[in-house]
Each structure stands twice: as C-alpha cells, then as structure tokens.
Amino acid sequence: MSRQPSKKDLLLEAGLDIFFEKGFERATIDEIVDRANCGKGTFYRYFQSKETLLNKLEERFRKAIMQELEENCPFSLPVEEFLLAALKTFVRVFKVNHRLGLVKFAHDQQTGIKLSEDDKNPAGMIYLENYIKQSIAEKKLRELSVPSFKAVLFGAVHFFVFRDFKLGISLSERELKDTVDLILNGALPS
Amino acid sequence: MSRQPSKKDLLLEAGLDIFFEKGFERATIDEIVDRANCGKGTFYRYFQSKETLLNKLEERFRKAIMQELEENCPFSLPVEEFLLAALKTFVRVFKVNHRLGLVKFAHDQQTGIKLSEDDKNPAGMIYLENYIKQSIAEKKLRELSVPSFKAVLFGAVHFFVFRDFKLGISLSERELKDTVDLILNGALPS
Amino acid sequence: MSRQPSKKDLLLEAGLDIFFEKGFERATIDEIVDRANCGKGTFYRYFQSKETLLNKLEERFRKAIMQELEENCPFSLPVEEFLLAALKTFVRVFKVNHRLGLVKFAHDQQTGIKLSEDDKNPAGMIYLENYIKQSIAEKKLRELSVPSFKAVLFGAVHFFVFRDFKLGISLSERELKDTVDLILNGALPS
Amino acid sequence: MSRQPSKKDLLLEAGLDIFFEKGFERATIDEIVDRANCGKGTFYRYFQSKETLLNKLEERFRKAIMQELEENCPFSLPVEEFLLAALKTFVRVFKVNHRLGLVKFAHDQQTGIKLSEDDKNPAGMIYLENYIKQSIAEKKLRELSVPSFKAVLFGAVHFFVFRDFKLGISLSERELKDTVDLILNGALPS
DNA sequence: GATGAATGAGCATTCATTCAT
DNA sequence: CATGAATGAATGCTCATTCAT
Numbered sequence A, B, C, D: 001m002s003r004q005p006s007k008k009d010l011l012l013e014a015g016l017d018i019f020f021e022k023g024f025e026r027a028t029i030d031e032i033v034d035r036a037n038c039g040k041g042t043f044y045r046y047f048q049s050k051e052t053l054l055n056k057l058e059e060r061f062r063k064a065i066m067q068e069l070e071e072n073c074p075f076s077l078p079v080e081e082f083l084l085a086a087l088k089t090f091v092r093v094f095k096v097n098h099r100l101g102l103v104k105f106a107h108d109q110q111t112g113i114k115l116s117e118d119d120k121n122p123a124g125m126i127y128l129e130n131y132i133k134q135s136i137a138e139k140k141l142r143e144l145s146v147p148s149f150k151a152v153l154f155g156a157v158h159f160f161v162f163r164d165f166k167l168g169i170s171l172s173e174r175e176l177k178d179t180v181d182l183i184l185n186g187a188l189p190s
Numbered sequence E: 001g002a003t004g005a006a007t008g009a010g011c012a013t014t015c016a017t018t019c020a021t
Numbered sequence F: 001c002a003t004g005a006a007t008g009a010a011t012g013c014t015c016a017t018t019c020a021t
Helices: A007-026 A029-035 A040-046 A050-072 A079-111 A125-137 A146-167 A173-185 B007-026 B029-035 B040-046 B050-072 B079-111 B125-137 B146-167 B173-185 C007-026 C029-035 C040-046 C050-072 C079-111 C125-137 C146-167 C173-185 D007-026 D029-035 D040-046 D050-072 D079-111 D125-137 D146-167 D173-185
Strands: none
Touching: A007 A029, A007 A040, A007 A050, A007 A079, A007 B007, A029 A040, A050 A079, A050 A125, A079 A125, A079 A146, A079 A173, A125 A146, A146 A173, A146 B146, A146 B173, A173 B146, A173 B173, B007 B029, B007 B040, B007 B050, B007 B079, B029 B040, B050 B079, B050 B125, B079 B125, B079 B146, B079 B173, B125 B146, B146 B173, C007 C029, C007 C040, C007 C050, C007 C079, C007 D007, C029 C040, C050 C079, C050 C125, C079 C125, C079 C146, C079 C173, C125 C146, C146 C173, C146 D146, C146 D173, C173 D146, C173 D173, D007 D029, D007 D040, D007 D050, D007 D079, D029 D040, D050 D079, D050 D125, D079 D125, D079 D146, D079 D173, D125 D146, D146 D173
C-alpha cells in the first residue's frame, strides 16, 4: 500500500543530504542524482536549477516548524511551560532541520541575497514574538524591550542546536530547565 | 613615516572584503588580486591557497577579540557591569569582524571541516566561561548549569549581531540594558 | 468538411516554423511538439529523428517549385517574358519557402553533408538550364557559356530574395523589369 | 626571425577551420583548442565565448575584402576592366574567406541576430554601389535601377563561389569573361 | 620579488531519444 | 494511437593553481 517515494521526493531528500554534507556550492548535481538513483535529466525535469531545489527545501521547512509550534506550544500554557515547550520544540525541529537552516543561511551569505519578508521573520520568530507581546500585555512578563526576550530565547536555541551539531552534545533536560529558570528568574542569587 | 601597506596586507584586506561579499566559494583569486592591485603570482607567493588566506584572516580575528575582552571586561567589574561590557564588546567586535566569522562559519559548514580545539572554544567563549564559573563559585551568580549561562549570553550576542547584519538594526543602549536586566533579574514580574 | 490537420502535418508545420526561427540546431523537439500540440512520443511515431523532419520538409519544397515553374514559365514564351516570369516565380517561391531553403542550406553546411545529385541540381536549376541551352540552340540567346547565364539569373534571384528576407525590401516591378532588361540588353549605353 | 604564431592566432585559425567544417553550433571548444594545441582555459583568456571568436573572425574578413578591392579595383579602370577585376577579386576573396562568410551567415540565421548597419552593407557592397552610381552619372552605364546592377553582379559572384565550394568547380577565365560580356552587352544576339 | 599566460579538471545545464503505460 | 517521465551523453564555461620570465 505504501507508495514508493517519487523521483521528485528522492531528489529533495538527496539534495538536503548533500547540501548539508558539503554545502550548496560544493554539492554537485551528479552526486545528488546518484544518491537519488536517477538520471541527471530527471533532476532538471523537476527543478529548474540547483538553487530551485534549495528553495523548495526551505519551503518545506517553514511549513514544518509552524505546524510543530502550533501543536506543541499553545498560548494558553503557563509561561514556564510555554517556554519549556517552545525551547524544546525549536531545538528539536531545528535539530532535525537545522541542516537545511544552516545550508540556507550559508548560501544567503554567499549570494548576498536580499532578505524577503519571510526571511526577516524567520519561521517561528513571529509566533514567539506574538506570545511575548501578549504576555507582556497580560503582565505575565516584565515590560522589557521585546528584542531582549527574543534575543535570549532564540539565542539559547541556536546555542544548543549549534552545540549539538558541532560538538554532538545534546540539550539535557537539566540544561533546558536551568535555561528557562535563568530566563524567568534571572542569574542573580535571590 | 607611515609605510604603504605591504602586498600581503593588501591581499588580506581584499580577501576579507571579497569573501564577505560573495562567500568563500564564490570569491575568486582573480577578484582578490584585482582589488589588491597585484598579480596572481603574488597571491601564491604569500598564501599557499585560497584556504590559507581564510585561515590567516581567522587568526587575526582570534587575537583581536581576546585583546578587546581583556581590555574592556576585567573580571573585577561588578556582575552587571561585566555583563554589559561583555555583551557590548562581543557585539562590537563581532560586528566589526562578523564578516569573517560568518564566512568562516559557512566555509566550515561546507567543507565539513572537523572542529579544532580552537573552534570548540571559539574566541572569547572560554573567557566568558571562566568568568561564569568563578562568579558561581563566589556566589555572585546562581548555581545553574554553565551552558545555560553561555546559551543566553552568547545567544543574545549572536541575535543582535545577526540582526544588525541582516536587517541593519543596531543594538540600542536600551536593548542592551534590558537584556542584561532580563538575564540577571529574570523575565517574570517580581 | 475540411479535416483537421493530422498530427503529422501539424508537426511538419511546427518544425518549419521553429527551424526557421532558430535554425536546425537550436530548434528543440520540445518546442516543436509544444507548438504542434502533441506529445513528444508522437513526434517519434512519425519521424525517426529531428533530421528526418527536415528532410521531409525539403521534399515538399522541391515538388512545389517544379510545379510552379511548369505552370508559370512554359518554354514557349518569348525570351523576355520567360525571364520575367522565371525571375518572378523563383523569387516568389523562394520567398515563401526560403525559410526552408535557408535552414537546409545552413544545416548542410554544418553537417558537411555531401551533396546528393538533387542538391547539385537544386530545384529549378535544371529547368532553367534546359531553357538556356535550348534558347542558345535556337539562336534566341547569345552563345556564351551556360554558367554565365545561370550565374546572373540565379544570382539575381538570390540577391532579391535575400534582400527581402534580411532587409524587408520586396522586389518591385521596376527592378524586375530593369534586371531583365539589363540581362538581355546589357549595362552599357547603346 | 619568424615569430611563432601567438596562441590567440592559433585559436583564430583553428576556430575558422572547425566552424567551417562543422558549423558554429556543432563546433566544440574542445575541438578548437585541441587543434590549436592549447588548453581550454587559454581559449577563454582570449575570447569571452564561442560567439566572440566568430565575431573576431568576421572583423578580419571585413578588413581583408576592403583592402583587396581598393588595391585591385580602382574606379579609374575602364568599365569592362573594372567589372572583370571586381568579379575576380570578390570571387577570390570570398573563395578564400567564404568559409567564414558562410559560417557567419548560417549563424545569423540561427540566432535571428538583427542586422547591424555593417551587415546591411556587407563588405564590399558599398564599394560596388558607389562605383555603379558614379558610372551611371558619367553615362558609362545605362540608367537602370541600382539594385539591378548589384543583383547581377553580386549574384554572379555568389553563384560562382558557391559552385566552387559545393561542387569544386572553379571559375574559369572563359566564364568570367562571358559573364562580364553578358552583363555589359546583354544576352540577346545583336 | 612580481607577474600573468597557460592549463585542465570540474560542473551546471541541455536535449535528442527511448519506452512503459 | 498517443503520451510524457526518465535518461545520460555532450558541451560551454569557470577558476584554482603552476611556472617561465
């Protein structure tokens, strides 16, 4: 009953793998089609260019992260639980997909691509921003400048994702808890 | 009295510029030597390869950041002042040098270069870690897992540097203060 | 009552159009089948290869020109009228079909295809040659070498066809008359 | 003492050969550089693209033909001698260079390149046109429309060049004389 | 030291043709 | 009959690197 993956999907997967392993520039179409077990012509049947493949991958990523956030982090949760869930979700999704995120990031870097509105509000950032604003309005969070909240939250996520990726050290429950504790209650001894 | 910059220095500067503008892969030796106003042979007199140039640039960056930290963030400062100074210093140095940092980061990505010990402890990270450990020992900071501190601090730095770079929004004094306030005193209303 | 053109005819027409617009090499099967509104498989049902299509087109052209000549230029006409009619017919037929002629010419060029007997005696050339020989025998034309006659006659045709095609200037009645006058009576003042 | 031909010249010659043998589209850079005994990079050092090489070749051709005409066909010659010399010169130069002319012609065809002013007045055409106009003014030629003169003259040239190229039949002295005789005195028996 | 001509491996992309449905 | 997904050989072009002057 289970369909075989279409050539297009195989190419998408292979592209992600290879892009991640070697970066966009160093990834070759030859290698991608080899891994996807298809001919080079097939690649160009589905994607106009190497860049197109990257963009399609990004689209998928955007959708995935929003879906996860909505499922796991309802605004209705108490602050602490929301942050725990949000950090966890971001770290998990990014961990699964960071490969793409990093590839895209590096590529934008290199091509000097101008940011689209989508890029200015990277997947999930808006969701988090809305939560922060609402929570401040409801006095659940202190009235500090919003970017400060985003900085520590997103920053922490990236730190852990990056550490995982570069050093192979996963985020532990302890660290997750401590980080949320630190953000909510501060670093100073009470 | 002031010497003309040596060919080597011109190449180093040109390399940084072009690497940043187009990324490592897309930067061409031709463009670098053009901008440095010298012949292609000269490039290879001073640098074994394109990669060598990148590495030399990185070395310079490492030294710069350590020097800045030692000058501006003595451990003797009170916690709040230390954090303000540290965030400021990191943001400033990275802002000036992030170009290189980003290039290096993207390049490592692409080449799958294994992390050296230096990379595992990126410039300044160790300095900050030592401060945190010492401060915890002195009861100036709460006894939370060290990575949590590093995550919010480094994370915030990267968030602001990145925002500056991508969106052209500088870190304001207000945001800096709020961020340190948030980290020290927590996000929850007292 | 009028049948829809068959797929084969649609392909023939589409091929002529595209060959003419972009040349044989640059014409793609994809574009041809698109214009003919049919699938790529259908193309190969009717034509063994791209080259086959070109050859079929050429055959059609050969037949067209002979038919026109026989209809419009009976040997029985007086010399002047024959030449007027012949020049006119050639220019007209070539103008309508030169597209093909030029494509074929260019293609032969490129493939270094050896001339078939047909090519050595291009459509109509033989017809004209026979007329010249007969007219010389009948003393209606001076006894000069036959190629000289063919050169000025065919040459003039090509000049005008080419001018029409390249510069969009049509052959005027005046020019046609003058050309025949020049060929028959010479360029020198009497 | 004789200089070796420069790589650039070798490429120019090789390009002409291969373009001629196989046409522009079918000529490959690989083959050109092989024949010129140099690396592919060298090709691109001297020519931006395959098309550039073709254009450079054309430039050379233009210059060659004008120089030959000026040397061999002074306006001061008597009409008959001028025409003999002009036909001869054109046929010779084209014969030597027709390869290029044909290649260029076919290529323009295929790319639908718009005619530049140069193309509208192909090498030598203007020279001949000026001669005709002046001779008509001086009553040395009949007052017929100029294109008629150009048609028979240029047409004859192309006929003979083409015949030589396609069938390997050279223009004989007899044919040359007869052609000029025909053009000057007409085809009709006196 | 300094130069830049020469090189060729490497890569993205195209397109005629096949064949299973 | 008709289709169009799949293929891969072929090709233009790039660019890091070498080396003779």
